[in-house]
Amino acid sequence: MAIKTQTKLTYIFRYCCYILLLYTFSIIIPLLYSSYFPPTPPDSYTYNQNQPFDLLSFPSAWNQLAFSSKLPSRRLKIALFVKRWPEKNRAGGMERHALTLHLALAKRGHELHVFTASLSPSSSFFEYSGTNMYFHLSKPVNGFLDQDTAWEQFLQQNRTVKPFDVVHSESVGLFHTRAEKLPNLAVSWHGIGYEAIHGDIIQELLRSPHEGQSQALVNRISRVVDEVRFFPSYSHHVATSNHVGDILKRVYMIPDERVHIILNGVDEEIFKPDPVGALSFRRKFGIPNSNLLVLGLAGRLVKDKGHPLIFEALKQMFKENPSFKDNVMILVAGDGPWGQRYKDLGGNIRVLGALDRAQVASFYNSIDIFLHPTLRDMGLDQTVIEATLCSKPVLVTRVASITGSVIIGPEVGYTFSPTVKSLKRALYQVWEDGRYVLHKKGKAARERGMKLFTATKMAAAYERLFLCISDNNDCLYQSSTG
Known part of the structure; x- marks a missing residue:
């Protein structure tokens, strides 16, 4: 028995x-x-410009649509829930997105109420006085926004003379248990579980034999199941890349009319070609003006940003090809454990440390190509967009959000599979192409970027979405040139 x-x-x-x-x-x-x-690039979808249509049914990126630059007849009262607000140069992509977008909306006359966490009020919150932006702060709880306090603050503001026209949550700034009560809410996703599985697979394949096997992949699948269950609690979903829009519709089974693709944008007045700024930056950091091909890396110098991969590729290339080592310069902007290791490589490598936001654009303008070896496919990375608007080509890991929206072909940059062999091949191709080809690719990247990835384009698309959510009469689109 x-x-x-x-x-x-x-x-x-x-x-x-x-x-x-x-x-x-x-x-x-x-x-x-x-x-x-990846899905069809965001600017390849064709539509009849003379035929009005319902914006909520538009299947591609709203950035390619032409919205009027005139101030709208209605001024919206907007509630924003975001985990953190940027403080000086300490900000991730989601926080920078929140700042860029909502400051632009405030400048267009909308009333913004920001519900966010802060250990103590800092001067950064007072920089926006007189800009139609009002901050409602609470202490963080386990690294997240205090949902109870923020919700009470929201309800109190909502009971004033004018209730909120629209509510915006940056990712899970507002938890789904509260969001399900708000039909006028839109959530912007800056990374979802299903999208991250690709990165977990890459990490597992790159794991060295002496490292223990990670449970990240198994845990991620459970997270995806949870997300599929609770995502429908949010009324409207904004995908920041074409790839995520496709996932939300196919895998998370969100109805098409509730999924809207609005690509990330950055301030085109800051990120632009600036030879004078480049010269000043080079002088400040002691970078010689020479014939060396300058490659740039920026961000947190940690494992999941791909630094072990590019470190090993450069180490092998320096050893096997002294000419490559002598004829390229590599600028590394950022801090983290891999900074010292880059210094130990020798050669023409300069580790600059963390840069403040005012220096980042000058950094891009000081290089010939930007390297972005990320191992995580989480949202549409803004550093890639910043570099392209500065007229620089990008060499990037072949992950769907970026290759499906930004680096869509060899005319604007380079891609590689996340292996040392593939990365070396791409770096040698960059070296062989030289400055003339890189300049040509960078120019093409900027021309396309100015049509899709500016803060102006992004803010115009969000403004129209918010107007539409608050009043269906604003959902009918007809091409505008004003």
Whole structure:
């Protein structure tokens, strides 16, 4: 009897393992396919400019639409929930997105109420006095916005003379348990679980033999299941890349009319070609004006940003090709554990440390190409967009959000698979192409970027979405030139 019971339990266990394995592959295989064969680029969708249509049904990026630059007849009262607000140069992509977008909306006359966390009020919150921006602060709880306090602050403001026309949540700034009560809410996703699985696979493949196997992939699948369950609680979803828009519709099963693609944008008045700023930056950091080909890296110098990968590639290339080592210069902007290792490589490598936001544009203008070896496919990275608006080509890991929206072909940059061999091949190609080809690619990247990735284009698209959410009469689109 005991043997039969044990045999039965073994059978059940194996059966469950097979089911889990099949379920895992059912998620991973489509993910890999979409990662390497991303959706149609955001500017390739064609529509009849003379035929009005419902904006909520538009399947591609709103950035390609022409919205009027005139101030709208209605001024909106907007509530923003964001985990943190940028403080000086300490800000991630989501925080910079929140600042760029909502400051632009405030400048267009809308009333912005920002519900965010802060350990103590700092001078950064007072920089926006007189800009229609009002901050409602609370202390963070376990690294997140205090939902109870922020919700009470929101309800109090909502009971004033004019209730909020629209509510905006940067990712899960407002939890779904509160969001489900708000039909006039839009959430912008800056990274979702399904999108991150590709990065987990890459990390596992790059794991060295002496490292223990990570449980990230298994845990991520559970997170995706949870997200599929609670994402429908949010009324409207803004995908910051074409790839994420496709995932929200196909995998998360959000109805098409509730998913809107608005690509990230950066301030085009800051990120632009600036030879004078480049010369000043080079003088400040002691970078000689020479014939060396200058490659740039920026951001947190940590593992998941791909620094072990590019470190190993450069180490091998320096050893096997002294000419490459002597004829390129590499500028590394940022801080983290890999900074010292880059210094130890020798050669023409300059580790500049963390730069403040005012210096970043000058950094881009000081290089010939920007390297972005990220191992995480989480949202549409703004550093890639910043570099392109500064007329610089980008060499980037082949992840779907970036290759499906920004670096869509060899005419604007380079891509590589996340292996040392593939990265070396791409770096040698950059070196062989030289400055003339890089300049040509950078110019093409900027021309395309100015049509899609400016803060002006992004803010105009969000403004129209918010107007539409607050009043259906603003959902009808007709091409505008004013």
